[in-house]
Amino acid sequence: MAGRLVIIGAGVSGLAAAHAAAREDANLEILVLERSQEVGGRSTSMNDDGWMVEAGPGGYLDTEPEVVRLVREAGLADRQVAAQAAAARRFIYRGGRLHRLGPGLLLPTPGSLLGARGVLRAMREPFVPRGAGDDESILEFCRRRFGARIAERIAHTAMLGIFAGDAARLSVASCFPALREMEQEHGSVIRAGLARRRTAKRRADEETDAPTRKLASFQGGLQELPRALAANPRIDLRLGVSVTDIRRDAAAADGSGAYVVAMASGETLVADAVVIATPVQGAARLLGTLVPTVGDLLAQIPVPPVVVVGLGFDAAAAAKFPLGFGVLISREEGVRMLGCLWESHIWPGRSPDGCFLARAMFGGRLDAQVSELDDAEILSLARSNLQRVLGVDDAPIFSRIVRWGAAIPQYEIGHRGIKAGVEAELDRQPGVFLAGDALEGVSFPKTAVSGLSQGRRAALYLAQTEAQRASRAASGDRSAG
Numbered sequence: 001m002a003g004r005l006v007i008i009g010a011g012v013s014g015l016a017a018a019h020a021a022a023r024e025d026a027n028l029e030i031l032v033l034e035r036s037q038e039v040g041g042r043s044t045s046m047n048d049d050g051w052m053v054e055a056g057p058g059g060y061l062d063t064e065p066e067v068v069r070l071v072r073e074a075g076l077a078d079r080q081v082a083a084q085a086a087a088a089r090r091f092i093y094r095g096g097r098l099h100r101l102g103p104g105l106l107l108p109t110p111g112s113l114l115g116a117r118g119v120l121r122a123m124r125e126p127f128v129p130r131g132a133g134d135d136e137s138i139l140e141f142c143r144r145r146f147g148a149r150i151a152e153r154i155a156h157t158a159m160l161g162i163f164a165g166d167a168a169r170l171s172v173a174s175c176f177p178a179l180r181e182m183e184q185e186h187g188s189v190i191r192a193g194l195a196r197r198r199t200a201k202r203r204a205d206e207e208t209d210a211p212t213r214k215l216a217s218f219q220g221g222l223q224e225l226p227r228a229l230a231a232n233p234r235i236d237l238r239l240g241v242s243v244t245d246i247r248r249d250a251a252a253a254d255g256s257g258a259y260v261v262a263m264a265s266g267e268t269l270v271a272d273a274v275v276i277a278t279p280v281q282g283a284a285r286l287l288g289t290l291v292p293t294v295g296d297l298l299a300q301i302p303v304p305p306v307v308v309v310g311l312g313f314d315a316a317a318a319a320k321f322p323l324g325f326g327v328l329i330s331r332e333e334g335v336r337m338l339g340c341l342w343e344s345h346i347w348p349g350r351s352p353d354g355c356f357l358a359r360a361m362f363g364g365r366l367d368a369q370v371s372e373l374d375d376a377e378i379l380s381l382a383r384s385n386l387q388r389v390l391g392v393d394d395a396p397i398f399s400r401i402v403r404w405g406a407a408i409p410q411y412e413i414g415h416r417g418i419k420a421g422v423e424a425e426l427d428r429q430p431g432v433f434l435a436g437d438a439l440e441g442v443s444f445p446k447t448a449v450s451g452l453s454q455g456r457r458a459a460l461y462l463a464q465t466e467a468q469r470a471s472r473a474a475s476g477d478r479s480a481g
């Protein structure tokens with residue numbers, strides 16, 4: 001036996017870690033401990049009488065070759081679905097009306113959202129000199145490269161929609177490292193974007209695991225991936241097990257195991273290596289007892305709440321939703337809804353025939369107080385906001401509210417320092433690995449990639465430890481002989 005790996009958390013990152021470890025080493029004992037009664041974590045797809053509401057992510061951008069391979073190995077390649085064509089139509093609500101955005105958010109209808117002056121300024125981007133490379137906010141980066149109108153009217157609104165975050169505080173280097181690289185390498189985001197599109201197309205023609213670069217999900221929703229990964233017979237999955245503490249094993253010196261993992265039930269088990277794949281605040285607590293500096297650093301990452309409201313409508317109301325992906329709301333409008341996704345236009349099969357499912361999002365970095373509202377208040381807020389933005393005044397025939405007390409970590413200015421500090425400390429802590437959305441990407445595919453990478457590292461670490469142990473035993477035998 002090459003050792004026992006314990007993974008804490010059965011969201012997509014924890015299960016991807018387990019998958020990678022199993023792929024790397026056929027002899028490893030792999031245990032996944034999950035607090036709740038099902039796998040998936042934030043990627044939970046809830047079915048209710050023909051309505052399918054995603055509690056968290058509705059889809060993911062298929063850009064990671066490693067995720068393409070993971071999906072294939074999980075047996076889900078045939079169950080993957082791409083967003084419908086209507087999803088290319090995206091809107092921003094500003095100045096009391098909807099504005100349609102062009103592809104990639106950067107080509108808005110001239111004269112509408114930006115005005116001719118704003119569009120002309122954005123087109124000058126290829127001629128704007130490179131920045132100094134400091135840790136800069138997304139708002140500042142966009143203002144410098146594309147002008148104030150794109151920054152304030154699009155970037156600010158889009159960051160509320162994508163990260164539930166504040167563009168004035170989010171770090172461009174940490175949230176969109178590719179944008180920074182594009183500026184540094186090509187001197188222009190637009191020029192680099194065109195060059196990258198050509199390379200991606202060439203790669204897509206040549207490689208088997210080339211991503212589609214489209215918004216994707218699975219027929220039964222995103223939870224299909226964690227569920228399929230959990231079915232791997234190599235993984236010993238234990239549900240309803242909440243880990244409370246991880247400590248170094250006093251017996252580790254004699255090689256009987258490195259860490260003692262304690263559970264809420266009072267049980268303990270010994271692990272040769274541990275991957276922590278819980279959300280940030282849980283990782284801060286668990287790592288806090290083991291490496292207090294890491295606990296302190298992780299606790300500095302803000303993770304604001306988000307409330308997701310699934311609203312189902314009949315056919316008469318359905319006709320009032322414009323064809324498209326959904327709408328993001330400009331902050332100045334005084335509307336609390338961050339945005340609304342038109343699920344039935346994006347994905348097939350998420351509402352009963354002829355009906356329409358929308359998902360409205362509230363909360364985030366600029367409105368954490370929304371979690372103080374009770375369900376009736378949230379529902380009434382969602383209805384009044386939909387009426388104001390889309391003129392939909394019909395009563396929903398279905399509703400479902402999901403509250404995330406801590407939804408999406410915010411990589412704000414200074415995040416690079418937190419990440420470097422955590423990684424340096426963990427490098428000095430043999431056998432402890434951190435997967436998930438704490439450091440290097442908050443999206444479903446990025447957390448899957450972090451799981452794959454930490455699972456692989458853990459398996460390699462255990463193989464090395466095993467080899468060292470074997471060689472020590474062999475030299476002991478020789479000297480004894």
Ligand SMILES: Cc1cc2nc3c(=O)[nH]c(=O)nc-3n(C[C@H](O)[C@H](O)[C@H](O)COP(=O)(O)OP(=O)(O)OC[C@H]3O[C@@H](n4cnc5c(N)ncnc54)[C@H](O)[C@@H]3O)c2cc1C
Binds near residue numbers: 035055437
């Ligand atoms: C509202 C919302 C919308 C989102 N939209 C998108 C989107 O459109 N596209 C996208 O790509 N991403 C989106 N995301 C982000 C995406 O959900 C995450 O990146 C991804 O789900 C994180 O997966 P994970 O496995 O790291 O964490 P999780 O899914 O949170 O899994 C962690 C698991 O650890 C378990 N756990 C926690 N503590 C313990 C403990 N002490 N002991 C045992 N188990 C424990 C939890 O129960 C959970 O199952 C969204 C997130 C939210 C909240």
